[in-house]
Amino acid sequence: MGGMMFRIISIFVAFAVSGLFMQGAVSASDEPLLSIYKRDPWLMVIGSDSPVFSYYPDGTIIFMKDDDGYFTANIEGTSSEASLKALMEAMQHREKMVRVASATDQPSYEFFVHDEKDWKAAAIYGAFDKASLDARRERYREWFEEECSDNNSNDRCARVAQIIEDEPDLPADIIDLWDFAMSGHWEHAEPWTPSHLEVMFWPYEYAPGKSIEWPEAWPGLDHTTTLERREDSFSVYLPSSEAEAFEALVKSMPPKTAVLIDGRKMAVSYRLPFPHEVPSGEEGE
Structure with a gap:
């Protein structure tokens, strides 16, 4: 897991252990x-x-x-x-999707509003804060100066020039x-902090290292509140009282290590579920 995820779970643990939440x-x-x-x-x-x-x-x-x-x-x-x-x-x-970036692997921002009858959704693809937009325009400008000239003009150069010149039509x-x-x-x-951590598992049978055992006292893949998201992918809801122990388990895992849970080698990640995302019977327990 990356540094951002460790920082978030560390904040979660600090609040959960201290009771200041x-x-x-x-x-x-x-x-x-x-x-x-x-x-x-x-x-x-x-x-x-x-x-x-x-x-x-x-x-x-x-x-x-x-x-x-x-x-x-x-x-x-x-x-x-x-x-x-x-x-x-x-x-x-609002129209459903607005694009402010053409490159792949950009963040997207999704907005879901519930009215009396249905959900309305809208999204922006690409970072839209001023710093991100300025940095993106500067990258295009540098590329244009290197690749485009009076003797090397093409449709791509024309499109990039238009991107540099135009302000994005932000909603x-x-x-x-x-x-x-x-x-x-x-x-x-x-x-x-939520009442539970949502711990996500998916198969990692080919993991080369020695597996870390999932504590037997914790909910497993067959627990009544465990959800099977897709075939062989699960969400296990771990009480926040176990957050500190879970953090220690995750930090103890070397790279390319699986968790052994219910006899299966699984990869693991986690998220913080909001109240409406915790299975009925778990929230607040």
């Missing part, structure tokens, strides 16, 4: 009215990103604050909630919603 009043049956994801194309399990922001019917918000981990607050009845609802309403009329409604959600300036916000 809130799980909030949101139950597993409460679907969020808004969830925002920043998708990392390099995750070990593609698409397993946790939300960076969720807003629930009771006014609870859960959000990531820079690299400091997750926080929660309740904005029910406040001007902040009114502003958020207005931004959500504006976004529901103001989505940008406003993102900026609002990521502002982090919420009164009375408290550190938040």
Whole structure:
């Protein structure tokens, strides 16, 4: 696992062990009215990103604050909630996908708004903050200066020149919603961790090293709350009380090492599930 994942789980462990966190009043049956994801194309399990922001019917918000981990607050009845609802309403009329990058393996940003009848979704492909856009334009400019000239002009050069000249057509409604959600300036916000870790397993039978054994006392692949995501891929929900022990287990694993769970050699990763993502019966236990 990469450095970012270790940092996040270390923050999680610090809050969980100290007790300085809130799980909030949101139950597993409460679907969020808004969830925002920043998708990392390099995750070990593609698409397993946790939300960076969720807003629930009771006014609870859960959000990531820079690299400091997750926080929660309740904005029910406040001007902040009114502003958020207005931004959500504006976004529901947005086209589904906006591209600000043409290269592969770029982050994407997904916005899911729930109205009375259905989900509305919108997405931006490619980093859209000013620093990222300026850096991307500079890379195109350097390429253009090296590859294009009066004697070497082609369609690709023309397209790159247009990219350098044009400002991207960024959707103001989505940008406003993102900026609002990521502002982090919420009164009375408290550190938040989930009730459980979602530990993801998939086959790693060819792992060359000696396997690390999954503790028998922890939920296994046949536990009642374990979910089979795809054929031979599982999500096991580990209580947050075991976060410190799980961190120690992960850090003890050399590269190319499998976890031996229920007699099977499996690769492992994890994510922090939001309340509505924890199987019924586990949230809050």
